[in-house]
Amino acid sequence: MKTEICISIIAKTAEEAIKGLREAEALADITELRIDFIKGINAEKLKRILENKTKKAIVACRTKECNGNYNGTSNERIKLLKSAMELADFVDIEFETDSDAINSIIKNRDMINNSTKKNTKIIVSYHNFNETLQLEKLDEIYKKIMKLNADFVKIVTNANSINDNFTIFKLLRNKSNLIAFCMGLRGHISRILAPKYGSCLTYASLREKMESAPGQLAAKELIEVYNFYRINQKTKVVGVVGEFAENSMSKHMHNSSFRKNNLNFVYMPFKAREEELGDFIKNFMEFNFSGSSVTVPYKVLIMDFIEEIDKTAKDIGAVNTLVNKNGIIKGYNTDYYGAINAVKEKINPKGKKILVIGAGGASRAVVYSLANENAAITITNRSMDKAKELAKEFNAKAADTKSLKQLMRENDIIINTTSVGMQPNAGQSIAKENDFAQGKIVMDIVYKPVFTKFIEFAKKMGCETITGDRMLIYQAIAQYKLWTGQDADFKTMESALEKETKR
Ligand code: ATR
Helix, strand or coil: CCCEEEEEECCCCHHHHHHHHHHHHCCCCEEEEEHHHCCCCCHHHHHHHHCCCCCEEEEECCEHHHCCCECCCHHHHHHHHHHHHHHCCEEEEECCCCHHHHHHHHCCHHHHHHHHCCCCEEEEEEEECCCCCCHHHHHHHHHHHHHCCCCEEEEEEECCCCCHHHHHHHHCCCCCCEEEEEECHHHHHHHHCHHHHCCCEEEEECCCCCCCCCCCEEHHHHHHHCCHHHCCCCCEEEEEEECCHHHCCHHHHHHHHHHHCCCCEEEEEEECCHHHHHHHHHHHHHCCCCEEEECCCCCCHHHHHCCEECHHHHHHCCCCEEEEECCEEEEECCHHHHHHHHHHCCCCCCCCEEEEECCCHHHHHHHHHHHCCCCEEEEECCCHHHHHHHHHHCCCEEECHHHHHHHHHHCCEEEECCCCCCCCCCCCCCCCHHHCCCCCEEEECCCCCCCCHHHHHHHHCCCEEECHHHHHHHHHHHHHHHHHCCCCCHHHHHHHHHHHHCC
16 A cells, blocks of 8 residues: 555634645645544534545544543544544544543444445554554554454554664564554654555644644655655665754755656655664664765764775764665765865865864864865864864864964965854854955855854955855765765755755
8 A cells, every 4th residue: 555644634623624624635645633623523513624625534533631632521522433434534543542432433333334334444543652662562552453443553652762763664564554653853764764664654744833743744844855755665765863863954955866866765864862873773774774974973983883984984084974885884974075075166275275173073074185185284173182183193283273363364265164153053153253364265164054154254354255055065965976876966956955054
């Protein structure tokens, strides 16, 4: 069965629900009406709403005990669900906590369907808002629900770790009537990959901030960013592993390029904590994911978990790209390629005097790439010992940040590699306005926001500027090639990123 997107409609009035229904049906094949949120809902109102549907609809009326909002009597609710059996395509009932509905609806389903001449299907749902139980326990729940004679089983659990998603993928194996995914920010991959692993439905919100469950993505985002309707069992999975991977812009660049080149790949955030990395890499290999970007703060740490490291990445001392090469995971660094190409858009760095501010992981890739071009590099950093160490490794000079103004005058190119000025601290700059001197080339590797305070000062003082999105695009282009073997379409990536950074 093809996985469909189900949009949940939470509305306070019947009119609002009808409006929601129309909007949702323009995006998805199936809607879920949470009638427990509609004030004074009764059979007549329900009929009025459902008369407007043109596609399939699920009706759910959850009580407070089932994390719903219904506050009428049990009898009234059962009456409503019986009406739903006449009018809707599916009725959703909660497992365990909803014995009233289970007794009156499921047990009498055939009788109800015979008398209404409909073939309304029953979904029995298990929600766990706290955790994802072990596979064996979830399998037991599935079996218990099947014994109730449900048509479809829905198992939705909270992901406390990226690795919980893989439990759900395993649960989905060999079951054709299961809807299963994880809730929460850490559960996104199970919602996106529902068609790959065989969940009958994935639930989405009508718009951002209209979620009916934690971590629900907007339908438009699933369709337009993740190319949801193109995902199938053969889709190759890539993503970005990071502590705050959900903030990454790369999904826009890669997914739009996959669409443009007609490649069956999908890119998504792998939001993981440090202690989850080991198991994540095991799952990544077991599920044969194709590759990943690596972002803050794992570019160095990830090296402990992988089998092979490319020479350049080793020399730089950081990995920002993982590639699954026939079952072996190999680490690469494409940040250096990003940095050098971004600089070269404006100037050939050969023999130029370059000041690099910062001596962290990102700085290493920048310094490596410029040292390869025989530039004369000076590194300055808040922690002087780190600047000295890096300078020694790459035959550069280290200088005290106290002389920043002077250093910015002595050098031709000035590059900020620190995180200063990055959201949520967008108003900050590592250098003051009058530290900048006219005619210099100034680059910031911070790309969120694209126009940082550092860049703003540089422009004001008459410098040429290179914004952080340039390095981001070039490093992504190199990653794309490593994963797919094909060249990404530069313009597609550029405009996908531009669209997002302007938002
Ligand atoms: P990344 O991988 O993004 O480079 P990192 O390795 O943590 O991250 O490096 C962050 C860089 O930003 C370092 O150079 C850091 O300076 P320290 O080495 O002194 O920590 C610099 N940095 C971060 N916050 C800073 C601040 N408020 N002022 C000055 N430098 C800062």
